[in-house]
Every structure is written in C-alpha cells, then in structure tokens.
Amino acid sequence: MAAIYSLYIINKSGGLIFYKGRMDTNDSLRVASLWHSMHAISQQLSPTTGCSGIELLEADTFDLHCFQSLTGTKFFVVCEPGTQHMEALLKVVYELYTDYVLKNPFYEMEMPIRCELFDINLTQAVQKDRVALLGR
Amino acid sequence: MIGTGKIKQYANVLDKPLGKGKQEVSLSAFAFLFSELVQYNQTQVDNISELETRLEDAGYAVGARVLELLCHRDKGNRRETRLLGILSFVHSTVWKVLFGKVADSLEKGTEHEDEYMISEKELLVNRFISIPKDMGTFHCGAFVAGIVKGVLENAGFPAVVTAHFVPVEGQQRPRTTILIKFAEEVLRREARLG
Numbered sequence: 001m002a003a004i005y006s007l008y009i010i011n012k013s014g015g016l017i018f019y020k021g022r023m024d025t026n027d028s029l030r031v032a033s034l035w036h037s038m039h040a041i042s043q044q045l046s047p048t049t050g051c052s053g054i055e056l057l058e059a060d061t062f063d064l065h066c067f068q069s070l071t072g073t074k075f076f077v078v079c080e081p082g083t084q085h086m087e088a089l090l091k092v093v094y095e096l097y098t099d100y101v102l103k104n105p106f107y108e109m110e111m112p113i114r115c116e117l118f119d120i121n122l123t124q125a126v127q128k129d130r131v132a133l134l135g136r
Numbered sequence: 137m138i139g140t141g142k143i144k145q146y147a148n149v150l151d152k153p154l155g156k157g158k159q160e161v162s163l164s165a166f167a168f169l170f171s172e173l174v175q176y177n178q179t180q181v182d183n184i185s186e187l188e189t190r191l192e193d194a195g196y197a198v199g200a201r202v203l204e205l206l207c208h209r210d211k212g213n214r215r216e217t218r219l220l221g222i223l224s225f226v227h228s229t230v231w232k233v234l235f236g237k238v239a240d241s242l243e244k245g246t247e248h249e250d251e252y253m254i255s256e257k258e259l260l261v262n263r264f265i266s267i268p269k270d271m272g273t274f275h276c277g278a279f280v281a282g283i284v285k286g287v288l289e290n291a292g293f294p295a296v297v298t299a300h301f302v303p304v305e306g307q308q309r310p311r312t313t314i315l316i317k318f319a320e321e322v323l324r325r326e327a328r329l330g
Contacts, residue, residue, distance in 0.1 A: 099264055100264050100266065103167040103265070104264060104265050104266055105171040105173075105175045106266070114268060116267075117264065117266040120309075
C-alpha cells in the first residue's frame with residue numbers, strides 16, 4: 001500500500017492554510033513558505049517562456065507532487081517514491097476544496113481551513129484511493 | 137420548449153399557462169448564493185439568534201410563495217383543511233419541488249400533542265456547510281424552518297418551526313430535525329373537525 005507522508009495547501013501569498021501530516025506546526029509553516037518561494041523562483045529560471053512552476057520533485061526517499069490552481073492556490077503532497085496517481089489525487093483534493101471550503105459561509109478567504117466536512121471527505125478520498133496517510 | 141409548430145402568442149401575459157419551468161438548478165450556484173446570504177446576514181446582526189431569525193424570515197417569504205404556486209400548479213386549487221393533510225403536503229410535495237426528493241420521515245412528537253417532526257439525514261442547504269465550534273447550536277436549516285413556517289402559516293395553520301441537530305450513534309454527522317409546534321387554535325379546530 002503506497003504511502004502519503006503529508007499534504008499541504010498554501011494560499012496565494014505562500015501562507016499555509018491546511019496541513020495533514022506529523023510535522024511540528026512551525027516546521028510545516030516554514031516548509032510551506034520555502035516551497036512557495038522555490039515554486040516562484042523556478043518560474044523565472046525556466047529556459048522556456050510560460051513556465052507554470054515545479055510540478056514534480058523526485059528525491060531518494062520521497063516524491064513531491066504540486067498542483068497550482070488558476071487562482072494561485074497550491075496543493076502539494078509528499079509521498080513515497082514511485083507512487084502512482086498523485087496528480088489525480090491532487091485534483092480530487094482541489095474539488096473537495098471548492099466544494100466544502102469555498103461554499104462554506106463561515107470560511108474566510110486565505111485563512112487556515114477549519115471545516116469539518118472538508119476533513120471528513122478528505123480522509124475518505126485518500127482511503128478510497130487505497131493509499132495511507134502516514135506521518136513521518 | 138422545442139417544437140416544430142408556431143408558438144401560440146398570447147395577447148395578455150396573464151393568459152399564458154403557468155409552465156412547469158426548469159426542473160433543475162445548479163447545486164453549486166445555489167450553494168454559493170446561500171453562502172452569500174448567510175455571510176451578508178452575519179454582518180448585519182450582533183448575535184446568533186438574530187442570525188437564525190433573519191434566515192427564518194428569508195425562508196418565510198419563500199414558503200408563502202411556494203404554497204401559492206404549488207396549490208395552483210399541483211393541487212388544482214384545492215385547500216388543505218386537516219393537519220395531517222397539510223403536513224404530508226409539506227413532507228412530500230413541497231420537499232419534492234424544492235429539494236428533488238421527499239423528506240426522510242414525518243413523525244408525531246411523543247411528549248406533546250402539538251409537536252410534529254420532519255427529519256432528514258442532511259438538509260440540501262447544509263450540504264457544504266461546516267458550522268465552526270464556537271457557533272454552538274446555530275443551524276443554517278433555520279432557512280428551511282422558515283420555508284415550512286411560511287407554508288403552514290399561509291395555509292391557516294400557525295406554528296413555531298425550528299431546526300435542530302440530533303446526534304445519531306454510529307454516525308459522525310448528526311441528523312437534522314425540523315420541529316413544528318402548532319398553535320392552540322389549530323389543535324382546537326382539529327379536535328372540532330373530529
């Protein structure tokens with residue numbers, strides 16, 4: 001069973017609005033803003049024009065898949081190397097975000113996500129995909 | 137309506153038949169609109185019970201109009217005079233037209249004679265809404281409670297209608313119950329009618 005180590009959602013300005021994983025809160029905030037900057041820098045470094053930023057980062061012990069929506073919200077997941085269907089999972093998470101977060105009248109834009117329905121459906125979606133949301 | 141013949145032109149707009157209209161509306165569009173309604177009202181009030189009252193008033197206006205429309209369109213201008221009649225009208229016809237399905241169940245209250253309950257696993261209006269913990273017992277179903285109140289009161293059955301969460305064991309999400317408490321005069325009239 002393939003494992004996902006953590007899931008991050010960051011807003012337009014690079015602030016962490018959702019995190020699922022076992023890292024300390026401060027560390028996760030730091031990692032999120034780090035990724036935001038790297039993503040932005042990669043767009044400038046690209047030799048081709050119209051680059052939309054890093055989509056996949058492959059390392060020895062993990063893979064990082066990133067999805068950026070049209071509005072600049074970034075969804076990225078750290079998983080075991082070689083895990084399949086992560087892009088599809090990120091699209092599913094995006095759909096859950098538009099449904100259970102954006103249609104919630106009590107959610108303020110760009111603020112941390114505290115929606116019960118989003119958490120419940122996210123866990124269901126991840127489990128349905130037969131991957132385990134493990135920590136590290 | 138797509139047809140091959142010429143559409144009959146009516147001289148007076150009041151002569152045109154009342155069409156069934158489009159049966160379906162985008163759920164997302166409604167969800168966003170309702171979310172905006174709640175957000176707007178939140179800025180206008182100071183506390184939660186006022187917010188519930190406002191949502192109920194909004195629903196009341198809908199209920200009054202829905203009753204008129206359905207009486208003309210679906211019931212052939214017949215008027216309900218019995219309690220059970222109007223309750224099953226709300227439970228089936230009104231729910232079907234507004235939410236696309238009949239309500240899950242209609243029960244009579246065991247403790248009081250004047251209480252009836254319509255319950256639903258999850259109200260359509262609440263599908264995407266997660267109430268934050270600090271809002272306590274607030275229920276966006278107050279809008280639906282207002283609709284029911286509008287229908288009942290304009291049909292001649294004044295009542296106090298509220299929406300409640302009822303926790304169910306074995307399920308994470310609580311069920312929703314619309315509690316209808318009829319006024320004294322309704323029960324007296326019902327007893328007189330036998």
